[in-house]
Amino acid sequence: MTRITVDKVAVEARAASFTTRSIKQSAKLQGLGMVVAMTDLTTLEGKDSAEKVRALCRKAICPDPALKSVPSVAAICVYPRWVAEAKAQLVGSGVSVASVATAFPSGQVDLKTKLRDVEDAVKAGADEIDMVIHRGAFLSGDYTVVSDEIRATKIACGAAHLKVILETGELETYDNVVVASELAIEAGADFIKTSTGKISPAATMPVTLVMLEVIRRHFLSTGQMIGMKPAGGIQTAKQALHYLVMVKETLGDAWLDPKWFRFGASSLLNDVLLQLHRQETGTYTATYDVTES
């Protein structure tokens, strides 16, 4: 079997070509709505507190009281210790609770501790688990270690959906991203995710395109759909629309759905809301007109 390679120059040119699509009027309005519905509203700070999580949950359910047509976000994303609080806030809202586990973001603990982290989050009510792969093992070529950890985590997840974070900024090459994506899918990932948001570069369009192409290959050979989540670095509505263009033209209609595509972001939501205000009222809104989360 020949290994799949990625041409860096060409894939970056292709990714850039999606940014030249002009998304106007009805397409923009619909696109922005999709972005909101696909957002995993995130707070992953050392300074997070119960009150911060409660604020985030309110924002997740009703992103902007002044814009009635705006949907809830897909999920909120927090550390395991805040899952129970979030779950309590989100009961009946349709908003999922995602939790980063497996000693996020570095994953530098033994597997037993990682699995304990996952089990705690699931027990507290997490609907989705965002795990990190063992990048040290990956870069050393110990793919079996990486794969076994993902499999074990998948079992620990039970009914919770598993998102596997590759931390592409540490993998460095697109060829590595392909291998890691394939490993993750093979080992049971429901979603593959670019980054923790703690390493730069986080999500980029080319790296997301490379992962979408792996998902496409997997789908066309097995019929199984895998979800995609770029995370970190997507801050503006315009950027998010470019990502949606890329999804639409790479994977087609089926993936334009929060079930199969998510944005991991914290500041993106408010920029989208400002744009929606602009679309609705025709005037630009001040940043203080949308709420903090």
Add this chain to the structure above:
Amino acid sequence: MSPSPEVKNPPELEFGNAWEYAAAPESVKVDIADKYGMFINGAFVAPMSRKYMDTINPGNEEVLSKIAVANEDDVERAVAAAKAAFPKWKRLKASERAKYLFRIARRLQERAREFSVLETLDGGKPIKESRDVDIPEAVKHFFYHAGWADKLDYAFPGRKGRPLGVCAQIIPWNFPLLMAAWKIAPALACGNTVVLKPAETTSLTALRLAEIFVEVGLPPGVVNIITGAGDTGAALVAHKDVQKVAFTGSTAVGKAIAQECAGSGKRLTLELGGKSPNIIFEDASLDQAVDGIVQGIFFNQGHVCCAGSRLFVQEGVMQEVLAKLEVRMQSLRVGDPMDKNTDLGAINSLGQLATIKRYLEVGEAEGAQRHQPSVKLPKRGYYLPPTWFTGVQPSHTIAREEIFGPVLSVMSFRTPEEAIARANNTPYGLAAGIWTDKGSKIFDIASRLKAGVVWCNTYNRFDAASPFGGYKQSGFGREGGRQGLLSYLELV
């Protein structure tokens, strides 16, 4: 336990209208006069022929304007103006010539949007391409040659270059402004004067460029632009005071021009047709290679002399490549050239549309299978869905002749030697593409392809500093780069 994964059978991607892009028409309005005269000796003048012809927007078949049809008297006037301007222009300090070229480049850059819109209206290419490729590349060409104007003494060590005199330049309709820039910029940098004849279907941007010449104060007669069809071009080529002929266009016309120039002492460069091979090896990055196929043949509706119209795929990955191509083609957007999201615009003229359709029929009659995505074409205008043929054999007409449209012929090969033999088995030799992840293979194959340009893991990339031109029936002489200067200088 975790939910069982959803499986779709058969797995088919759906590129439908779950999220349809709204129309995004370019909103800039461009003034177009009812009719255009010719640009001779620094001013717009009516043709002595008194004849005009319509120029049409191929995107909707509406008449945009009327342009002059130059006869022999008009040619005489234009060549006389260029001849009269030559002695002074030649003696002008080189750094002053450079300044004019810089000014042209700057002004063109400032008016880029207007030129893009006009180019798309007149020629049918997508606004995205005239905005992102044609106009910026034309600007670059003027900037690049402005840089050469006062450094010619260093271009060919030990020798000095002298300008030739009056250059007759005839350009095609596929990149109207860009080809004008490719011709005018080096000629002026080297101290020549010019009579340019744009193609009869796409003269408007060249005439507008003449407005810029006036704006920047280019001395009268240094560049003259006459319009018309084949007869006008023939009269220009035949004129006794022309020292140099530069032609870009079809091989048939190129041959006629070569015959006309033979024995006349006129220098000649020809940039003609092509049937360029795009070769995909099994170790290529296939997703990117498929983008390269699309860029190679569907860029500018395939109206590209170096279009990668013969695709050679190594047998082991043929099915995979074809499957990927089919998926990729579903998101290609065909239609209104003025819409910013259009990837494939209108065919340049009714005549060219008929020619391409003829080749589609011949392709099927000879036994190849035609493939086209289902696209909704506009009701008015000259459109054709992008097309690829499988089951093509090297002896098929569609594998031999230049179609000059969005039509790809897919063939296979098994070994590198076979790839080289098949790629070189053509009367043309303009360009070629190689796709492989293996560097050593690139160097080996590239050096053995008989083509003026070989692109490796990319296609249809241009740069003013990189010489462009062909082997065999694709012509001779180079445009761009240091080598391109040789076409406009006599070395002493």
